[in-house]
Amino acid sequence: MxxxxxxxxxxxxxxxxxxYAGQLMADLGAEVIVVERASxxxxxxxxxxxDVNSRGKKSxxxxxxxxxxxxxxxxxxxxxxxxxxGNRPGVAERxxxxxxxxxxxxxxxxYGRMTGWGQSGPLAHSAGHDYNYISLxxxxxxxxxxxxxxxxxxxxxxxxxxxMFLVVGILSALLEVQKSGQGQVIDTAITDxxxxxxxxxxxxxxxxxxxxxxxxxxxxxxxxxxGAYATADGKHISVGPIxxxxxxxxxxxxxxxxxxxxxxxxxQKWPQIKTIFADRFKSKTRDQWVEIFEGTDACxxxxxxxxxxxxxxHNRARQTYIEINGQPQxxxxxxxxxxxxxxxxxxxxxxxxxxxxxxxxxxxxAAIDALEQQGILT
Numbered sequence: 043m044x045x046x047x048x049x050x051x052x053x054x055x056x057x058x059x060x061x062y063a064g065q066l067m068a069d070l071g072a073e074v075i076v077v078e079r080a081s082x083x084x085x086x087x088x089x090x091x092x093d094v095n096s097r098g099k100k101s102x103x104x105x106x107x108x109x110x111x112x113x114x115x116x117x118x119x120x121x122x123x124x125x126x127x128g129n130r131p132g133v134a135e136r137x138x139x140x141x142x143x144x145x146x147x148x149x150x151x152x153y154g155r156m157t158g159w160g161q162s163g164p165l166a167h168s169a170g171h172d173y174n175y176i177s178l179x180x181x182x183x184x185x186x187x188x189x190x191x192x193x194x195x196x197x198x199x200x201x202x203x204x205x206m207f208l209v210v211g212i213l214s215a216l217l218e219v220q221k222s223g224q225g226q227v228i229d230t231a232i233t234d235x236x237x238x239x240x241x242x243x244x245x246x247x248x249x250x251x252x253x254x255x256x257x258x259x260x261x262x263x264x265x266x267x268x269g270a271y272a273t274a275d276g277k278h279i280s281v282g283p284i285x286x287x288x289x290x291x292x293x294x295x296x297x298x299x300x301x302x303x304x305x306x307x308x309x310q311k312w313p314q315i316k317t318i319f320a321d322r323f324k325s326k327t328r329d330q331w332v333e334i335f336e337g338t339d340a341c342x343x344x345x346x347x348x349x350x351x352x353x354x355x356h357n358r359a360r361q362t363y364i365e366i367n368g369q370p371q372x373x374x375x376x377x378x379x380x381x382x383x384x385x386x387x388x389x390x391x392x393x394x395x396x397x398x399x400x401x402x403x404x405x406x407x408a409a410i411d412a413l414e415q416q417g418i419l420t
Contacts (some may be wrong), residue, residue, distance in 0.1 A: 154227075
């Protein structure tokens, strides 16, 4: 089930953007096999059996320090469509499963590389995390208060700039290999992806509609009609009526002075309008404002936490969230008219599927027994 049904993907265990990229493709129907290093479990990653990013995947554990373990991996590569890893440049080569040797074993393999800085450049071999990467691309500087930047969780770097671009690269290469018959290597860098995400702001800057100063622009809470406001119960609503007709409806439904409608795009009036908005929105609770605005074109919504989001009527109607083993989590996305995605299976514990996967991927029972006796499998 799902549009990627029949695609076989090997995910070398990592953290952050790699596992989420694997989850996306598993949700869409790909068979994703996560290779754990039995010789060196990843202590930073959450336990696989509790990790939403591990759902819908199968887990095998191989001792890659031993040549027999490496040969098992390379034999899996021979029948796979994709392999991806998130090591620093040169690590996979040193461990014996770099792109050159994988392409020798399978000339059609798509080899994805997921890093922060990329495979080249003066920082390529340096350590870093999401916030460091987006700091070099203008994204971090653009997000926060007037006084200081604020980390946007790790959504902009790891997942939008990393996972999504890795998946786009893999899917594009899978289409291309159907024409050329040749695999290739995808160099996915969070710096490249997060820079790409800023494309619209380069356009706005060229048109004189964007300033590097935070909270002076349309979309960074500079404009009074695009931001968050506290409510009487200490919660918040989001306000975003950019279009004049939506702004006018918001002003009227909120019971604010109508002269504000004519002053919407006058930056000189923005501080004064923000004060009016802040005072007005603090006069009611979040849910009272939701009752007034929800379902209108005023572009106002209650800001929900992740527990509240699961129970919102719109999300329930669309089945935006599902439960797996009693754990609420987002459902697969997007939706397809024909290639409907299955509900993902619960995540497996580390190495729980080793023998079953090897059998499914062409190893006979005698070979599996021999590998177990040699301590290659766990």
